Amino acid sequence: MSISSMMSTSLSALQANQRALNTVSTNVANVNTEGYTRLDTTFDSLSSKHGSFGVQVNVQRAADKFLAASEMRTSATVGATSTVAQFMDRLQGLLGNPSDGGTVFSALDNVLGSFGGLALDPSSSLRQGSVVSDIENMLSQVNQTADEISALRDEANAQLRSVIGEANTLMQTIADLNASIQQSKIAGSDATQAENEQSKLIDRLSQIVDVRTEERNLGGVNLRTTSGFLLVSHEPASFSMGDTIGLQGYASVEVSHSTSSTKLSLDKYVKSGEIMGLIQARDVEIPAIGVAFGEYASGLIDSLNAAHNDASAVPAPGVLTGENTGLISTDTHGFTGTSHLAITDANGEIVKNLSIDFTAGTITDEAGATTAIGTTVGGLATSINTALGASGSATFTNGVLQISAANAAGGDGVAMRQDEAAPSDWAGRGLAHRFGLNNIISKPTPTNFATGLSGTSAHGFAAGQSISFEVRANNGAILSTVSVSPVAGGTIDDVIAQMNTSLNGFGTVSLDGDGRMSFKGANNTQASRIDTIEDTTQRTGSNISLSQLFGLNSVGSADRAKDISVRSEILNDYGRVATAKPDLAGKVVGDSVLEKGDGRGATGLSLSGDTIRSFGAAGGINAQRTSINDYAARLAGVAGAKATSTAQAAASAEAVKNEVATRRESVEGVNVDEELVKMTQYQQAYNSASRMMQAATEMFDTLLRMV
Known part of the structure; x- marks a missing residue:
């Protein structure tokens, strides 16, 4: 080996080990740097071609791609x-446990207890005001919870x-x-x-x-x-x-x-x-609980309103004005059973008493005179108006049924009650309840999607109106967006047929016996629901849209828990709280049917939390018949189970990640002890290269002196 090759080899060794030492220094300096990947140094011999001698160094990250x-x-x-x-943890916290005080569910217990107290002294304005106040507090909590779910x-x-x-x-x-x-x-x-x-x-x-x-x-x-x-x-x-x-x-x-x-x-x-x-939280999990909470709110409203419609204030109010049902006058009603309707005077005595027997198809007054019941909603209102004669009137306009006493200014009022042996029923609601004639809780749009309509009912939408909706998968993914424009003059079956055609195999829409519209995804698709994104339809007269009537979007279904309030007439007059139950069956003119000391209506309201009602499928909770108290427990249970299962899934995923991260760190991370060993090795190699360089220099100097 020549002196020049020795010097070249020594120089490359010095440079290579210097770079290796710099690499070690960089590794040690970044020992606590998160995400840092250790640098490894490798040495390769240079070939003797073209006069190259020594080693070259390569520095690369110790990354394990697998x-x-x-x-x-x-x-x-x-x-x-x-x-x-x-x-989900925060969502479960919003709902709480029904057995805990201060939750949105326990507020109902306060209301029911307040009605129980009112039953003991039904004429007490103080107790009446307390009931109304407790209902307002409950509805405020329901509204607030719904708003917080949306937030x-x-x-x-x-x-x-x-x-x-x-x-x-x-x-x-x-x-x-x-x-x-x-x-x-x-x-x-x-x-x-x-x-x-x-x-x-x-x-x-x-x-x-x-x-x-x-x-x-x-x-x-x-x-x-x-x-x-x-x-x-x-x-x-x-x-x-x-x-x-x-x-x-x-x-x-x-x-x-x-x-x-x-x-x-x-x-x-x-x-x-x-x-x-x-996306899963926004489009699937939160909306599911929101829809279920909307179903709870609907059941809550229905339970209290059903009991209130089967009772009467003392004295009876001069006018009973219903809520906007979304029905139109040509809709065929499906009532069966019997309901009683009376005009009473200021003393609670009968002025006019009607027995409305839907099964027989006749209205019979206290004198035995009969009137045939019309088969449509408009025809029913006309029949009641005819049977009332000079004592009162009934009208149905823009989805609202109104029954008035002719001498309301003189103290006459309208009282209604279900027949105890064969109560009237249309898709789970009695006559007064179906039209919301004596509701205690009010909302501008329908809260119950059991419309009672059949497929042959006219859809009532004008030409040019349309509804657009998205087909969504279980994970919230949008599978398709479709639009339907109902053909003027068609039926609900016609609208359903148009919707099913537009769905193009993703699933089918159907109408059940109570008039609920639902979507079922096809087995070969991931479709799980449809969500309305735009709706310009309005049923002629009622102005209620298709999505409002049937609840065809998660936002609308959840919003049933919003904008609910105590009826304005009751807020203005606590005496309108229905505390009594009028005994109307078989009563004739002059019979007393309303008394101030009667607390049976308030008792019925206090027991409404245990009344069995129908609930639609919502938010992972199956359709069922149960009480509002039991439904609240199931809803809280579902929310709690969701929070627990998602927390467990997160913990399991975190455990797996930590295990992988630990293994990766062991391969890619910096070990100070190993780096110190490398530093010692590179220092010794550097010193050896220095001595070799010094020896070559001395040899060269010796040769020069010899010359």
């Missing part, structure tokens, strides 16, 4: 499950927008680093710092959306979702929120590339991560 991929998958799962768990959904939507913005920034930076890494590789310079920074960004992005990496030939990575959609190459994809339209009020998440103007629905390509957790 463990990294595994951690990315588990990070996405943790991101999704923990996000859902957080929202929780809005929060999920706001977080979704924020996370989407962060993901876009991450993808842009990762793409920029791809270019930087590629330039460094081509130039032969060190790219490990950029690779480390890119790895940290990918780790964070993997929490937001499920990704996998592909190494690029010239350096850097391509990022794809686990389903294969390209997110980052030399240019990043971009996430965005679609247009917010109509009743649903929440936009879908879309993805597009800079090279294309086409925007695709992100939920078709992303399976996990914080984005999907937020």
Whole structure:
């Protein structure tokens, strides 16, 4: 070996070990840096070709792509499950336990107890005011809880927008680093710092959306979702929120590339991560509990209103004005059984007494005169008006039935009660209750979707009106968006047929015997529900839309718990609280049927919490017949079970992620002891190279002196 080759070899060794020592120093300095990947140094011999001698050093990250991929998958799962768990825990906290005081469910117990106290002294204005106050407090809690559920959904939507913005920034930076890494590789310079920074960004992005990496030939990575959609190459994809339209009020998440103007629905390509957790919370879990809470509110309203409609204030009110039912005068009513209607004077004595026997199809007054009952809603109102004669009147206008005493100014009033042996019934409601004639709780739109309508009923919508809705999967993904314009003059069956045609195999809409409209997804699809996004339909006269009438969207179904209040007539006059039960069957003119000391109406209201009623399927709770108290317990149980199961899923995912992260850290992390051993090794090698350089120098000097 020549002196020059010795010097060249020594110099390369000095440089290589100096760089190795710098690498060790960098590793030790970053021992506590989260996400830092250890740098490894390898030495390769230089060939003697072209006069090259010594060693060259290569520095590269100690990255394990398989463990990294595994951690990315588990990070996405943790991101999704923990996000859902957080929202479900807060949602369960809003509802609480029915047995705990101060919850929205326990407020009903206060109302029922207050009615029990009123039954002991039904003429007490103080007790009447206390009842009304307790109902107002209960409804305030129901309204507030519904608003907070909506606010929780809005929060999920706001977080979704924020996370989407962060993901876009991450993808842009990762793409920029791809270019930087590629330039460094081509130039032969060190790219490990950029690779480390890119790895940290990918780790964070993997929490937001499920990704996998592909190494690029010239350096850097391509990022794809686990389903294969390209997110980052030399240019990043971009996430965005679609247009917010109509009743649903929440936009879908879309993805597009800079090279294309086409925007695709992100939920078709992303399976996990914080984005999907937020979509799951916003579009599935929170709405499900919201709809179930809306069903609870509907049952609560129905239970109290049913009892109140089967009782009367003392004296009876001069006018009973119903709520807007959404019915039109040509609708065929489906009443069976018997209801009693009387006009009473200021002393509670009979002026006119009607027995409305729907099974027999006749109205019989106290004198035995009969009137045939019309088969339609309008015909029924006309029949009652005819049977009342000069004592009163009945009208049906714009979905509202009104019954008045002719001498209301003189103290006459209207009292109604169900027949005890064969109560009137149409889709689960008696005559007074069906029309809301003596409701104690009021809401502008229908709260019960058991409309009582049949498929042959005229739909009542004018030409040019339409309804648009989305077909959604179990995970909230939008599978299809369709629109239907009812043909003027058609029936509800015709509208259903149009809807089923437009669904194009995703599922079918049907009407049950109580007039509830429901959707069932086809077995070969993921379709689980339909949500109305825009509805311009209005039933002629009532002005109630198709979605309001049948509850064809989650927002509308949940909103049944909003804007509910004590009826204004009762707020203005506590004496309108129905505390008595008029004994109308078989009574004739002059018989006393209302007394101030009668508390049976208040007793009936106090027991309404245990009355068995029909509840529709909502929020994972099956359709059933049960009491409002039992339904409240089941709703709280479902919310609690959801919170527990999502928390367990998040904990399990976190445990798996931690295990993978620990294994990855053991491979990629910095071990100070190992680095100190390497430092000693490289120092000794550096010293050896220095001595070799010194020996070569001395040899060269000796040769010079010899010359």
